[in-house]
Amino acid sequence: MLVDLRSDTVTRPTAAMRQAMFDAEVGDDVYGEDPTVNRLQAAAAALLGHEAGLFAPSGSMTNQIGIQLLVAPGEELLLDSESHILAHEVGAAAVIGGISTRSWSSGGGRLDVSVVSESVHESLAYHTVATRAIAVENTHNRGGGTVIDIDQLRRLRALADERGLLLHMDGARLWNAHVASGVPLAEYGRLFDTVSLCFSKGLGAPVGSVLVADAERIERARSIRKRMGGGMRQAGFLAAAANYALDHHINRLADDHVRARRLAEALEPYGVTTAAGVETNIVLLRHPELGKLSAAAAEQGVLISVLGRDQGRLLTHLDISDDGVDHALTVLTGLLR
Template sequence: MAESTELIDLRSDTVTKPSLQMRSAMASAEVGDDVYSDDPTVNSLEERVAELFGKEAALFTPSGSLANQLAIRSLVSPGQELICETNSHIARAELGAAATFSGITTRTWLADRGLLNAAQVLDLAKPDSGPYLVSTTAIAIENTHNFGGGSIQPIEEIALLSRKAKELGLFLHLDGARIWNAHVASGVSLLEYGKYFETISVCLSKGLGAPVGSLMISNKERISSSRVWRKRYGAGMRQVGILAAAGHYALDHNISRLIDDHRKAKQLAIACARIVPSTINPDFVETNIVGLDLSGANVSALEFASDAKQKGLLVSALGKSYLRLVTHMDIDDEATEKACAILQELLKGAFMAK
């Protein structure tokens, strides 16, 4: 349990630290050279995760961004187009990697809370549009949607989009960095999610608590090609079974407990809404992300975050008036209650009449 002198870190679920049990699993991991595909712990993790989603193969990567970019390169040729939601991680938070690495165009649609509407996306898609217009080749969906406040994509819309995309010859990619949260909160199986997408990325170092690691998941052909591109991008790894062992431990022990993170996020949202209802609708908090709208406050999100830090709470300012809080396994009930009290105090001051 965090001591009172420690900061309560709600900036992201990436800030978690490996437990003693996870560290023990890492220390005893059997390893080999993964560039030669000789690391048995990596190999078994890749096989395990691919099977979870009903796919043929997977590739261990050091980051979710790389897993996304390898998937995009496997689906979209230079000069072609990927479409995704305006505030998706691929469009907003991967530093233009799709253009830089793959030489492709990205167009976006804007959706409330990032939620998928298949008809809206299909209206934007323009396959086989040459010779003057860029042809859409693939569509990326993020689930849960980070900048949408951890929203869960409706499975009915995913299924509809998948069916129509196949008719149009379009590929679907799932940015599933937090698909584990969507799975636990919605009850939709990983196999169900897996069947709608040609490629999938998943992260082990967010809510599952591993220190490093993501995977790209697809068929054997795409994974074989992506293995070459991973090395070309300088991300070939050697005795990385030490990290894969953490991934195995995370899958064994840390999926079902995500529901506890969701409960704490809801608690934070309710506490904030009690002081300033306009900041958040707690009904929209489905997983472990709380997005606060500070429009109308007498401080910016950055100023609010600075004030929170002075009181022992770390949060992320992701826009002039948008504040993000993310719950995770290193935040216990006592820390959650303290965070609620700090937020309520600061919100009272931030929305006082000028």
């Protein structure tokens, strides 16, 4: 048995999802004529309480389009030091958007609006750069699937309104935050000017993300997407998988959360993780020789993600069953004894 816990991006389409892709009605999306893409964009926007949406190949692209809509070249985006936009998008904000970035220390993905407030820059002279927008990630990947508290997000919106700032959310795993917290997606969405949503992680689609915003911004986003090479033609075959995921795979994320917690609770006695920190589907690991542990586990069919010399993670997802968790625990506890 192979149990791949490296990421929730490794999932494969279910048989029913493949059938939906096969049956998809398609058109040329660059002309706005793909009905399946149009359905997805409208559905995602409605769920988040926004006017419109735009389908793109990846969450990195929708993040970059989103922040370019809010921050002009030479202006500043404020975000936390461990965020995906800053740590895992290969400098795209600077290279593609000409955006200056500055960060605060998030402390495990938690949001402290008082810290953010102190970090906001105002332009004091011609040689200073003013903060134009703030970006947050929910759930927080490197923080271990942390769900950002809705009250902190409301405070962040109030801060943004008070200081004349705009807000972007990297909601690659916002579905997990919604299921874990019970906060409606629209409650999250209405607090942000742009939101990026991913379908190829916990929802199990093979590819694709949607950016939601107001209609005027999404119209501008089409040009940015084209400039970045993201204009796709008969993209409905891909959007059909995301539509299927919206209809069938959101509520089942609760199963992934239960399995992640079970992994953490069983591994906690070995000193490699803390179960209390597991809120969604990510279990952070710390071990002095994680590379060796990972290699030994892989020999027995269990794949884990290595993030650094002594840091790693386990992610539960659509393709991880209870039997898979059993096997992973048998292998990992055997190696940790």
